Amino acid sequence: MIDAEAMQDAITNHRAEPLMFDGLEYARLLEPVNHYPRGSVVLPDGSVVPGYPAIGRIQSLEAGLPRQFDQPFWAEEKIDGFNVRILRWEGRVVAFSRGGFVCAFSTDRVPDFVDLAVFEAEPDLVLCTEIAGPDTPYLEGSTPRVADDVGLFVFDLMRLGQPGFVPQDEKFALMERHDLPPAPLHGRFTPADTEALGRLIRQLDAEGAEGLVLKTADGEHRAKYVAGGSCINDIRVCSEQLLDLPPEYFTNRLTRLAIFLAEHPPAERVAVERELGAALLSGLATAVDKSRREGRVGHTYRCRFRERAGAQRFIDHMQATGGRHVRFLPDTPRQEANGYWLLEFERLFDRITGTLASALAGDRQYD
Amino acid sequence: MIDAEAMQDAITNHRAEPLMFDGLEYARLLEPVNHYPRGSVVLPDGSVVPGYPAIGRIQSLEAGLPRQFDQPFWAEEKIDGFNVRILRWEGRVVAFSRGGFVCAFSTDRVPDFVDLAVFEAEPDLVLCTEIAGPDTPYLEGSTPRVADDVGLFVFDLMRLGQPGFVPQDEKFALMERHDLPPAPLHGRFTPADTEALGRLIRQLDAEGAEGLVLKTADGEHRAKYVAGGSCINDIRVCSEQLLDLPPEYFTNRLTRLAIFLAEHPPAERVAVERELGAALLSGLATAVDKSRREGRVGHTYRCRFRERAGAQRFIDHMQATGGRHVRFLPDTPRQEANGYWLLEFERLFDRITGTLASALAGDRQYD
Numbered sequence: 001m002i003d004a005e006a007m008q009d010a011i012t013n014h015r016a017e018p019l020m021f022d023g024l025e026y027a028r029l030l031e032p033v034n035h036y037p038r039g040s041v042v043l044p045d046g047s048v049v050p051g052y053p054a055i056g057r058i059q060s061l062e063a064g065l066p067r068q069f070d071q072p073f074w075a076e077e078k079i080d081g082f083n084v085r086i087l088r089w090e091g092r093v094v095a096f097s098r099g100g101f102v103c104a105f106s107t108d109r110v111p112d113f114v115d116l117a118v119f120e121a122e123p124d125l126v127l128c129t130e131i132a133g134p135d136t137p138y139l140e141g142s143t144p145r146v147a148d149d150v151g152l153f154v155f156d157l158m159r160l161g162q163p164g165f166v167p168q169d170e171k172f173a174l175m176e177r178h179d180l181p182p183a184p185l186h187g188r189f190t191p192a193d194t195e196a197l198g199r200l201i202r203q204l205d206a207e208g209a210e211g212l213v214l215k216t217a218d219g220e221h222r223a224k225y226v227a228g229g230s231c232i233n234d235i236r237v238c239s240e241q242l243l244d245l246p247p248e249y250f251t252n253r254l255t256r257l258a259i260f261l262a263e264h265p266p267a268e269r270v271a272v273e274r275e276l277g278a279a280l281l282s283g284l285a286t287a288v289d290k291s292r293r294e295g296r297v298g299h300t301y302r303c304r305f306r307e308r309a310g311a312q313r314f315i316d317h318m319q320a321t322g323g324r325h326v327r328f329l330p331d332t333p334r335q336e337a338n339g340y341w342l343l344e345f346e347r348l349f350d351r352i353t354g355t356l357a358s359a360l361a362g363d364r365q366y367d
Numbered sequence: 368m369i370d371a372e373a374m375q376d377a378i379t380n381h382r383a384e385p386l387m388f389d390g391l392e393y394a395r396l397l398e399p400v401n402h403y404p405r406g407s408v409v410l411p412d413g414s415v416v417p418g419y420p421a422i423g424r425i426q427s428l429e430a431g432l433p434r435q436f437d438q439p440f441w442a443e444e445k446i447d448g449f450n451v452r453i454l455r456w457e458g459r460v461v462a463f464s465r466g467g468f469v470c471a472f473s474t475d476r477v478p479d480f481v482d483l484a485v486f487e488a489e490p491d492l493v494l495c496t497e498i499a500g501p502d503t504p505y506l507e508g509s510t511p512r513v514a515d516d517v518g519l520f521v522f523d524l525m526r527l528g529q530p531g532f533v534p535q536d537e538k539f540a541l542m543e544r545h546d547l548p549p550a551p552l553h554g555r556f557t558p559a560d561t562e563a564l565g566r567l568i569r570q571l572d573a574e575g576a577e578g579l580v581l582k583t584a585d586g587e588h589r590a591k592y593v594a595g596g597s598c599i600n601d602i603r604v605c606s607e608q609l610l611d612l613p614p615e616y617f618t619n620r621l622t623r624l625a626i627f628l629a630e631h632p633p634a635e636r637v638a639v640e641r642e643l644g645a646a647l648l649s650g651l652a653t654a655v656d657k658s659r660r661e662g663r664v665g666h667t668y669r670c671r672f673r674e675r676a677g678a679q680r681f682i683d684h685m686q687a688t689g690g691r692h693v694r695f696l697p698d699t700p701r702q703e704a705n706g707y708w709l710l711e712f713e714r715l716f717d718r719i720t721g722t723l724a725s726a727l728a729g730d731r732q733y734d
Contacts, residue, residue, distance in 0.1 A: 059726035063729030
């Protein structure tokens, strides 16, 4: 709980931002307040949906497992999507982004994946989920676990007003009882199971999956571990915006990949080298080509809404926050034969647009 | 000229730094003074060796030539080394780095490459040169134009106290008369010679050369243009220090490479992709390996001096400016059979050392 007075203080001191979504008043924390982390959501009665905590990453199974775990743990698949927390508040189901905004897209689509009756039986439940697939409004890449549109994967449960996560046993029982779609579960391991986990991560790597999140039975001790291929994949889907992302996006993934390859030497090193080179150059070639033909570099995102009003709320949010970088395509949203409203928009990558335009115009550049 | 009073002001205001090299008092400019750029060197009588100006880069021949040139120009080879300005002052020949320090290494080695009689005939001459090769104290990579040790290439001449460069005709005549070693000259072109220059840059690319500097007859209008392979080469020789260089080092070269490939499509795109991937991964694999075996990542540099005292002056300078990142190997400098003093030292890459040590120890990392 954060009481009204503390909230007013937090808003005055720019530690919280009051927001409104379709009549729902709420606030998101920009900085920690009362020990709740940034990204937490404060509802009108002061109850708090805690921000989803960052999970530390290990980069070596051999060194990381014994160092981070002194008890068995579950290995759940890490899905490459975006994280939303879903709950029911005064009769409506809403999904909050990592930053604490209502996500209009996810909020619209939840009923496609979750039987909302779960909130009748468990009114205080918060579903921590990953939404992923080829057609999301935020992601350039996808996951092999979703062929079309989007999918939703529940990986944690919280209870409104209670700290921490629901323990693993209870989580699995609740998910089964309410038919919640789980992130794939890959079994229970001990810190000595380096070899078995090595085989598992190489298998996931071959399937194009992102990696694993390891969690103790109480749900409190955690670490993530990703496959080398997912580093190359991240680079591939973002190389078109090489100059617009923080450069650490690329250097971190390259470093991670090198450490992964040292621990899991590939059968064909040359194939990995080629894949990495192609990942960088394919997006950049597309960018050069777009710059030549259209004078700008951007990416077109598409996503589907159940309701036209949902699409409009998404548009309103993007126009309020995305500014001039976002351009909705004409004739969008439009209803498809299946009844969904298809939204398409382009996000412009300013820096690479400017750099390429100047280079291809023959300017001299100083670096 | 910068008079004594102006220099005193500049030093007080931290626009200039007074320095001493083996009894020679001089100052380097940290900021522009009297229109002389940073990197300029001020000698005891107030005469100024201007800082070597940055040369703008074009990234497209087709667009860049007509935009940057309205007259014919010379194409001189750009050698991948470091830039020093060499002159004689009160009977001694000294070489200044781009930043305006005396370079103890270059100063020691100049007589190996330049007949110092040139300064009898032309006492006010300043040689603008590139020093390159496998054994320099600054560079990880080398150039195909130097097989062993180092080489020196004169590419511009200035006259002490006079603005601008010596015009091309006079430069060529002086260089021939005094047998100064030139950067390879590849001919004279016009802004319409896109195709001929395209063939030339692809030829240089195949030879592993860095690229071209284009200069009009008066020496005043200039642009540089580099080959795609040199971008990959730069990445290869520095990927071991991926986290210690500004990330733009890598993103700029990747962007440049993509633009080059769009203008000069390679016969085998797959070969280029592989080469780029290998360039990134080879250095990182070496870094992981060094981290595992030695607990640190660094690069060992070696260079040769004619005189033991020259080596000692270099050591003194590095210890004054390079700090704890530099470790001279025991038993260095030592005299080789050929009479030269061989110096070896390691430069430590702090950030990648720390990141890899933590990752390989099994720490959790948050990014």
